[in-house]
Amino acid sequence: MRKEFYIVVMAILVLLVALGACTKEVEVIKEVEVIKEVEVEKSKTSRLDTVKARGKLICASRNDVPGYGSLDASGNNVGFDIDLCRAVASAVLGDPSAIEVRYISASERGPTIQSGEVDVLVRTVTWTTSRDSQWGNYVQTMFYDGQGFMVNKSLGISSALELKDAAVCVTQGTTTELNLQDYSNQNNLNISALTFEDTDAVVAAYQSGQCDAFTNDRSQLAALGSAFDNRDDHVILPETISEEPLGPVVPHGDDQWFDVVKTVMAVLVYGEAYGVSSGSVPSSATGDTKVDRLLGIEGSFGQESLGISQTAAQDILKAVGNYGEIYDRNLGPGGINLPRENGRNALWADATCTDCPKGGQIYAAPLR
Amino acid sequence: MATVLRNLTYQGIPVWRNIFVIQWASQILSGVLVVVLVSWFFVNIGNAIQERDIPYGFSFLSREYQTPIGQHFLDYKSSDSFLYAFVVAATNTIVVSIVGVILATVLGIVVGVSRMSGNWIVSKAALVYIEFFRNVPLLLHLFFWFYIVLALPPVRQGYVIAQRLYINNGGVSFPWPSPTNAGLAATWVLAAVAAVIIGSVVRRRLTQRERETGQSSFPLVAGCAAAVVIGAAAWLILSAAGGAAPFVISQPEPQGTFGRISGGFTVPGGLIALLIGLVTYTSSFIAEIVRAGIQSVGRGQTEASRAVGLSAMSTLRDITFPQALRVIVPPLISQCLNLTKNSSLAGAIGYSDLTNVAKTMTQTAPAVSIFILIMAAYLAMSLTYSLIGNLYNRHKRFIGS
Numbered sequence: 089m090r091k092e093f094y095i096v097v098m099a100i101l102v103l104l105v106a107l108g109a110c111t112k113e114v115e116v117i118k119e120v121e122v123i124k125e126v127e128v129e130k131s132k133t134s135r136l137d138t139v140k141a142r143g144k145l146i147c148a149s150r151n152d153v154p155g156y157g158s159l160d161a162s163g164n165n166v167g168f169d170i171d172l173c174r175a176v177a178s179a180v181l182g183d184p185s186a187i188e189v190r191y192i193s194a195s196e197r198g199p200t201i202q203s204g205e206v207d208v209l210v211r212t213v214t215w216t217t218s219r220d221s222q223w224g225n226y227v228q229t230m231f232y233d234g235q236g237f238m239v240n241k242s243l244g245i246s247s248a249l250e251l252k253d254a255a256v257c258v259t260q261g262t263t264t265e266l267n268l269q270d271y272s273n274q275n276n277l278n279i280s281a282l283t284f285e286d287t288d289a290v291v292a293a294y295q296s297g298q299c300d301a302f303t304n305d306r307s308q309l310a311a312l313g314s315a316f317d318n319r320d321d322h323v324i325l326p327e328t329i330s331e332e333p334l335g336p337v338v339p340h341g342d343d344q345w346f347d348v349v350k351t352v353m354a355v356l357v358y359g360e361a362y363g364v365s366s367g368s369v370p371s372s373a374t375g376d377t378k379v380d381r382l383l384g385i386e387g388s389f390g391q392e393s394l395g396i397s398q399t400a401a402q403d404i405l406k407a408v409g410n411y412g413e414i415y416d417r418n419l420g421p422g423g424i425n426l427p428r429e430n431g432r433n434a435l436w437a438d439a440t441c442t443d444c445p446k447g448g449q450i451y452a453a454p455l456r
Numbered sequence: 457m458a459t460v461l462r463n464l465t466y467q468g469i470p471v472w473r474n475i476f477v478i479q480w481a482s483q484i485l486s487g488v489l490v491v492v493l494v495s496w497f498f499v500n501i502g503n504a505i506q507e508r509d510i511p512y513g514f515s516f517l518s519r520e521y522q523t524p525i526g527q528h529f530l531d532y533k534s535s536d537s538f539l540y541a542f543v544v545a546a547t548n549t550i551v552v553s554i555v556g557v558i559l560a561t562v563l564g565i566v567v568g569v570s571r572m573s574g575n576w577i578v579s580k581a582a583l584v585y586i587e588f589f590r591n592v593p594l595l596l597h598l599f600f601w602f603y604i605v606l607a608l609p610p611v612r613q614g615y616v617i618a619q620r621l622y623i624n625n626g627g628v629s630f631p632w633p634s635p636t637n638a639g640l641a642a643t644w645v646l647a648a649v650a651a652v653i654i655g656s657v658v659r660r661r662l663t664q665r666e667r668e669t670g671q672s673s674f675p676l677v678a679g680c681a682a683a684v685v686i687g688a689a690a691w692l693i694l695s696a697a698g699g700a701a702p703f704v705i706s707q708p709e710p711q712g713t714f715g716r717i718s719g720g721f722t723v724p725g726g727l728i729a730l731l732i733g734l735v736t737y738t739s740s741f742i743a744e745i746v747r748a749g750i751q752s753v754g755r756g757q758t759e760a761s762r763a764v765g766l767s768a769m770s771t772l773r774d775i776t777f778p779q780a781l782r783v784i785v786p787p788l789i790s791q792c793l794n795l796t797k798n799s800s801l802a803g804a805i806g807y808s809d810l811t812n813v814a815k816t817m818t819q820t821a822p823a824v825s826i827f828i829l830i831m832a833a834y835l836a837m838s839l840t841y842s843l844i845g846n847l848y849n850r851h852k853r854f855i856g857s
Contacts, residue, residue, distance in 0.1 A: 195815045199823055201508055218820070222511055245713065251710040255626065258524075259802060260816055268533050269524050279526035280716075282726070283816060285803040292603070293806055297610025298625045298725055301716045340509060 114122050134216050135338075135345040136395050139180055139207055144451045146188045147173035148206040149196065155424035156212050157189075165189060167420040169210040170354075171231060172336055175408045176208055179352045179400040184407035193285055195261025204339040208349060212308065214263040214332045223337060225346045228353050230335040230411075231419070232432040232449055234328035235264045236306040238313060241323050243300065248327040249275055257282050257290045257299035267330040275295055287312070301325075305332045311424040326425040348394050355401045355450035358382055359410030361435055366409035369402055389455035411435075411450065463821035493728040505824060517542075523816055526808040527724040538821060546833050552730060552809060553796040553837065554567045560795055561788065564742025569772065570749050589740035594798055601729040603806040608725070612715040622708050622717050625725050629708035630737035632721030635702045641651065644702040657682030667853050726807030728797065738795045744785045749780035781852045789845035793838045800834075810834070 093159045143446050149169045150157040157167035163178045173186040180205035201209040201224040237248045240255045258265045272279040362379050380386035384398040393400050419426045434448025521541040532544045614624025622629040635641030659679030695701045708720030753776050761775040800855035803812035814830045
């Protein structure tokens with residue numbers, strides 16, 4: 089019995105020593121990890137290099153709303169958001185098809201961009217201050233939207249203020265969900281909200297009459313409504329209850345990448361302002377300094393310090409076209425037919441041409 | 457000879473083969489392993505949170521939530537705090553899980569017993585039911601029932617039965633007692649619980665006396681009567697003292713432009729779809745558990761029971777099933793836990809369960825904290841079920857085993 093006791097004590101001692109050794113080993117591993125972290129830190133400061141090395145741009149977007157991101161007849165994902173993603177891929181990789189699109193729900197947007205697992209989030213994201221501080225860096229507004237309501241005409245109502253005691257369908261994780269409550273409180277409407285994870289379920293519930301109204305950004309109401317069989321039975325009420333500036337978001341902590349994406353958006357906008365479209369991208373000097381600078385033929389707008397090719401703008405404009413083309417193809421006459429002329433989403437200023445639309449809010453940092 | 461003997465004397469077991477040492481060492485080793493793994497896990501989370509600057513903290517809980525919750529059984533207004541909104545959402549999940557567990561267990565037992573039936577059609581129908589419902593993913597079930605519910609007429613064209621029962625795709629509404637005064641109502645509920653307890657005591661006493669004396673004294677009737685009399689007396693006294701009855705029946709009624717039903721009690725459409733989906737899905741698993749339990753009872757038991765003249769029904773109720781319970785209960789508890797956790801898919805079909813509301817909360821509060829909270833909430837619910845289930849299981853164990 090005594091012997092056994094000694095053996096146990098010895099065994100425990102041996103184990104303790106082994107443990108000590110183990111913890112030391114763990115520490116060694118930790119040091120290695122620290123070194124690794126430093127490396128990660130270094131590579132983290134350059135998402136651009138990561139994307140180039142990967143040969144593919146990872147975007148988080150959608151495939152359930154015509155105009156922004158939906159599947160066409162041949163199964164390709166097309167839309168405004170998808171085109172912005174393709175523009176970034178052309179700038180960085182010279183190939184608009186070098187993208188991997190991850191389809192996420194509205195409520196997954198925050199975690200997805202926070203974790204940095206995607207390079208760009210372009211999924212009808214409304215810019216808000218708390219999202220900007222918590223999710224990632226909001227690049228710039230590429231579409232000005234506002235929240236509205238869609239109802240069935242048979243209800244005979246003509247104003248959102250008549251939605252007293254109504255049940256309203258809304259998508260989870262959207263600013264519209266939050267605005268709805270504000271609007272209901274302000275106007276004493278006692279609206280009850282039915283919250284769904286997916287847009288498809290929202291539409292199904294609205295069409296079946298489980299909700300009396302459907303709320304979303306106006307452009308999305310128009311887009312989703314355009315796919316209804318009985319589009320004419322539904323009406324979008326005149327009230328716009330919120331500001332919804334939409335645009336791409338990049339992960340926090342990488343200024344260079346933030347700048348690159350911002351510049352790509354600027355190229356799209358100035359492409360239109362200077363009248364350079366996908367069909368007419370000159371490859372030799374035009375004599376117009378601004379156009380030549382845009383196309384990288386003469387001078388620079390910071391390509392070198394951004395780490396993109398001198399002629400990146402040519403790649404972008406050839407591959408996806410300028411802002412106006414992207415708009416027309418997806419949201420304009422080629423897509424869901426939202427009017428643009430004289431609206432907020434027209435260009436702010438025409439730089440050289442006199443035919444360009446005037447007076448909108450779309451503008452970008454001057455390319456210099 | 458002496459030397460040989462000395463060489464053969466017992467030398468003791470070497471340390472590495474000593475069962476005592478091996479057991480202790482393996483215990484310590486696995487303990488260390490668990491600690492290292494768990495701490496690595498948490499350190500990693502901590503690092504990731506810090507590295508990515510992910511907000512974290514629980515101070516938001518006292519802030520106003522300011523977001524709608526679609527369906528709620530507790531009163532809720534948007535100026536309530538996050539903490540209260542969380543409780544409201546958790547209640548929605550608890551309602552689903554309690555109602556779901558009861559329905560799934562009853563249905564599961566019925567189908568499981570039918571599966572064992574000698575009637576060919578009944579047995580095969582049960583087989584088809586089981587194989588259909590357990591072999592299709594739950595989310596598809598939910599969407600299926602969701603669209604079935606949506607196919608009901610909308611609220612303004614819904615079915616109205618006797619001006620009392622409203623059935624439409626917004627839900628099913630019916631009259632329901634509503635408290636006139638919270639204090640009064642609570643007092644009466646307490647009195648009613650006491651009445652039921654007293655009634656059951658009376659019944660037990662009378663049953664015992666009946667057994668001892670052989671004189672019939674109608675224990676069940678007497679027990680029920682005692683409970684009803686006490687409950688009614690409490691009602692009358694409280695009504696007189698409070699100036700109003702503790703509860704009045706609230707009638708459902710269409711209201712406003714949209715004819716949404718207010719008053720009474722409404723089981724929302726999303727909840728109906730969720731419950732049907734969860735109950736059919738889970739009951740198919742429970743049915744198989746019941747079948748396994750019944751089959752585990754020796755054939756001799758059935759034969760003996762039939763030999764002494766018990767009917768087939770009585771054999772099942774009094775002989776086979778009680779013995780099968782000890783096999784049925786442990787896996788049945790797991791199925792109840794599964795049902796509770798599976799209810800987190802409710803967001804897909806628009807029912808405001810805990811997960812659905814919590815996901816919305818992540819918009820205005822730190823996601824990491826929210827997810828820690830909902831994990832804790834589900835864990836607490838599951839552990840409570842396990843506890844109740846295990847107590848019942850202990851109760852149902854074979855005496856002596």
